[in-house]
Amino acid sequence: MTTAFPSSLYACPCSDLSSAPTPSSKRASIQPNTLELSGDQAFNPHSPRANYALYPLSDLLYCEECDEIRCPRCWTEEILYWYCPNCLFDVPSSTVKGDGNRCSRSCYNCPSCTTPLQITQVSHRDEGLLKPTDAAGGDETYVLQCQYCDWSSLEIDVRFSKPTKITEQLAKQRKARVSGKEDTAPSDKKVTAPDDVFASLVSFYKDQLDESGDSRNPYSNSPYNSPANLARIMSLYGGLSYNALKKTREKPQPMREALGAPEGLFSFGTDRSDTEIISRMQTSGWDATPTAEQQLSAPVNHDIRFADELWPSATQLRTRRAKRCKNCRHIIARQEPKVGNMRYKIRLLAMNYIPRLSIRPLHPTMPLTNPAFNLKPEMPQHELLQPHKAQQYVLTIRNALFETVKISLATPATTPGKVASRVTILCPSFTVGPAGDVWDEALSASAEPNSDGGRKAAMASLTGSSESSDRQPEAGKIWERTRNSTSVIVEVVPGALQQPPSIVRKTDKELADEELEEDDDVLEVPVYVRTEWEMEVKPGESVQAKKDANAMPGEKVGKELGYWVVLAVGRIAG
Amino acid sequence: MTSKPAAPSNRQSSSAIPLVKPQCKIHPSATVADKAQLIGPHVIEIDEGAVIHPHAKIKAEYGNIAIGKGTIVSEKAIVGLSEESGEDTTLVVGEGVSIESGAIVEARKIGDHATLGINCRVGEGAVLGKWCKIAPLCEVGPNEVLDDYTVVFGEGRKGRRVDVVVRDRKEVREARLKGTEMERQLLRGIIVDMSLIS
Numbered sequence: 001m002t003t004a005f006p007s008s009l010y011a012c013p014c015s016d017l018s019s020a021p022t023p024s025s026k027r028a029s030i031q032p033n034t035l036e037l038s039g040d041q042a043f044n045p046h047s048p049r050a051n052y053a054l055y056p057l058s059d060l061l062y063c064e065e066c067d068e069i070r071c072p073r074c075w076t077e078e079i080l081y082w083y084c085p086n087c088l089f090d091v092p093s094s095t096v097k098g099d100g101n102r103c104s105r106s107c108y109n110c111p112s113c114t115t116p117l118q119i120t121q122v123s124h125r126d127e128g129l130l131k132p133t134d135a136a137g138g139d140e141t142y143v144l145q146c147q148y149c150d151w152s153s154l155e156i157d158v159r160f161s162k163p164t165k166i167t168e169q170l171a172k173q174r175k176a177r178v179s180g181k182e183d184t185a186p187s188d189k190k191v192t193a194p195d196d197v198f199a200s201l202v203s204f205y206k207d208q209l210d211e212s213g214d215s216r217n218p219y220s221n222s223p224y225n226s227p228a229n230l231a232r233i234m235s236l237y238g239g240l241s242y243n244a245l246k247k248t249r250e251k252p253q254p255m256r257e258a259l260g261a262p263e264g265l266f267s268f269g270t271d272r273s274d275t276e277i278i279s280r281m282q283t284s285g286w287d288a289t290p291t292a293e294q295q296l297s298a299p300v301n302h303d304i305r306f307a308d309e310l311w312p313s314a315t316q317l318r319t320r321r322a323k324r325c326k327n328c329r330h331i332i333a334r335q336e337p338k339v340g341n342m343r344y345k346i347r348l349l350a351m352n353y354i355p356r357l358s359i360r361p362l363h364p365t366m367p368l369t370n371p372a373f374n375l376k377p378e379m380p381q382h383e384l385l386q387p388h389k390a391q392q393y394v395l396t397i398r399n400a401l402f403e404t405v406k407i408s409l410a411t412p413a414t415t416p417g418k419v420a421s422r423v424t425i426l427c428p429s430f431t432v433g434p435a436g437d438v439w440d441e442a443l444s445a446s447a448e449p450n451s452d453g454g455r456k457a458a459m460a461s462l463t464g465s466s467e468s469s470d471r472q473p474e475a476g477k478i479w480e481r482t483r484n485s486t487s488v489i490v491e492v493v494p495g496a497l498q499q500p501p502s503i504v505r506k507t508d509k510e511l512a513d514e515e516l517e518e519d520d521d522v523l524e525v526p527v528y529v530r531t532e533w534e535m536e537v538k539p540g541e542s543v544q545a546k547k548d549a550n551a552m553p554g555e556k557v558g559k560e561l562g563y564w565v566v567l568a569v570g571r572i573a574g
Numbered sequence: 575m576t577s578k579p580a581a582p583s584n585r586q587s588s589s590a591i592p593l594v595k596p597q598c599k600i601h602p603s604a605t606v607a608d609k610a611q612l613i614g615p616h617v618i619e620i621d622e623g624a625v626i627h628p629h630a631k632i633k634a635e636y637g638n639i640a641i642g643k644g645t646i647v648s649e650k651a652i653v654g655l656s657e658e659s660g661e662d663t664t665l666v667v668g669e670g671v672s673i674e675s676g677a678i679v680e681a682r683k684i685g686d687h688a689t690l691g692i693n694c695r696v697g698e699g700a701v702l703g704k705w706c707k708i709a710p711l712c713e714v715g716p717n718e719v720l721d722d723y724t725v726v727f728g729e730g731r732k733g734r735r736v737d738v739v740v741r742d743r744k745e746v747r748e749a750r751l752k753g754t755e756m757e758r759q760l761l762r763g764i765i766v767d768m769s770l771i772s
Binding site for chain 2 (some may be wrong): 152
């Protein structure tokens with residue numbers, strides 16, 4: 001799943017794939033510290049659903065009230081504010097509800113390549129006209145120009161007289177064009193009857209709507225646009241006052257549709273003259289017509305039949321969202337309300353609360369490189385794991401809390417999935433020290449012999465030998481302990497990718513089941529991590545329900561957290 | 575202008591050809607930077623007023639190259655065929671063409687005043703008309719013929735458009751010509767011409 005090995009992914013407990021394993025009932029004496037995992041209880045990282053349950057630690061948040069991990073599936077998002085991605089202006093939500101989620105300033109997108117358009121100056125000079133000697137050298141007009149595909153609004157013959165308030169100027173030009181079409185005198189009665197019809201329909205509707213008089217915003221679908229509309233809708237079922245109620249009993253005249261030809265009603269007949277459009281489509285082909293996306297980009301484009309007649313569309317607004325825990329409605333991430341500001345007011349990251357696991361080979365054959373430092377774009381070659389050859393890895397658990405935590409690890413003896421590799425954690429139960437300030441470490445005495453600046457340390461670093469390179473991993477012993485992290489050894493024996501040929505003939509279904517799919521050769525070790533620690537209830541802090549209800553301020557409350565982690569160790573050769 | 579063997583290019587070359595000094599016909603008013611790479615053995619012709627940036631590569635390994643008047647070849651652009659093509663061809667770059675940085679040009683002919691965007695690729699044997707524009711990162715296939723005033727900004731036929739504004743309005747073309755002339759003047763001030771030396 002990941003390209004860089006080894007790596008670790010965390011499963012949020014909200015998913016039903018990651019149910020906590022129960023102690024096996026087969027054992028006579030069940031020790032509460034050790035967890036036996038049977039194959040089907042374990043998290044199967046190769047199952048197709050696992051892709052949706054695993055996240056890198058950077059994607060997870062933590063809810064302090066519930067003391068649980070929150071993944072993108074178990075938090076809700078709510079909108080903080082709306083803004084335009086081009087001009088970065090904050091748009092108040094009332095404007096968004098009224099005018100739709102588009103920028104109403106001057107941000108437009110190119111109809112052919114959807115990049116933002118820039119307002120450019122062009123000189124306006126008519127060809128073929130003799131320039132009068134006292135003319136002021138070509139007046140400058142403005143157009144919208146696309147920097148990527150060179151589309152400009154000159155293609156639809158739209159120029160602007162000033163660089164601001166493009167929306168108004170565009171609307172004016174659009175209206176002028178539409179009404180200009182109706183005003184052209186019909187040359188032939190039959191052919192241009194639609195124009196007549198359109199003209200009368202438009203005037204009818206204008207009369208019907210003359211009480212509103214507000215400018216129509218093309219992007220808004222809201223019927224509450226104008227006060228007159230709002231009043232009409234509210235009075236539909238009686239309104240608010242007694243007088244209004246009386247008025248509804250006298251039949252009100254809602255806006256009605258056109259009823260006859262003089263009012264502009266036109267019924268679809270077979271003599272509609274689209275022949276011009278159709279013949280032009282036949283010659284210029286499919287590519288000259290706009291795609292559905294282009295037509296839907298703006299209401300002015302809905303009826304456009306040819307791609308060179310498309311109008312630019314206003315940029316869509318984006319939102320900034322805050323994240324809330326689904327259970328307790330506590331805010332777990334929120335940014336500053338200012339538009340350009342990327343600082344977080346509240347940010348409860350999981351990596352500040354849960355222990356972090358990482359894995360590395362004990363005897364590295366290749367130098368460990370951070371993928372961020374790759375200079376060449378090709379992927380670094382990872383060494384493949386040989387089947388049936390035992391490998392040892394150092395599993396490091398880093399503690400982010402300020403208290404000592406007690407960790408219990410559990411992993412199934414063989415990895416679930418098609419390729420069964422054997423995994424053993426040499427020391428599954430241990431404690432990890434608290435994270436603290438760096439001053440704590442400097443002031444307290446260091447326990448490691450090689451870390452003080454004495455002669456022994458200098459000698460050890462000069463000769464290059466230290467005890468760690470000759471050490472052998474032992475079962476039940478911790479490999480390394482630092483102030484806030486502990487490392488243990490995990491032994492992995494990769495399984496073979498192909499089953500050995502067996503005497504018993506397998507059915508087709510069994511053969512199909514054994515077929516390896518993509519990424520089935522990646523050795524992924526699911527580990528169930530259970531952390532326990534004691535938290536002091538601060539005086540004045542609100543006590544949560546259930547377990548902490550009996551705690552008095554000042555007492556220590558035990559807390560625990562359990563979750564699955566999938567460690568991707570590498571690919572198996574074969 | 576270096577014509578000495580440089581590091582082997584990271585494109586597929588069939589053999590490690592010892593880089594040969596080409597036969598160059600460089601107009602005295604052309605500006606060729608010191609670190610530009612001109613590789614032979616065929617003929618490279620650079621017309622008047624052209625500007626070749628440092629680290630531009632003009633490779634006449636499999637055919638001749640002719641660079642027209644006032645053309646600008648930016649750094650990391652590679653002009654020239656990368657494979658043996660058969661016949662003895664000449665890659666003709668027209669006048670006033672602007673080849674932006676990283677472009678890979680293997681065409682047969684680039685029309686006058688065309689603009690090849692950053693990191694674009696023009697395949698072998700392609701013919702571009704005049705005033706064409708290839709947007710950054712776009713590709714023109716081998717042997718593709720583009721009409722005059724075509725803009726390539728996407729994939730396939732939907733990604734090509736005839737720029738009627740440039741075609742029909744003279745003042746837009748004049749504005750562009752003025753822009754490229756100003757760019758050339760600026761570059762002549764910055765790039766030190768080394769074509770007469772070595």
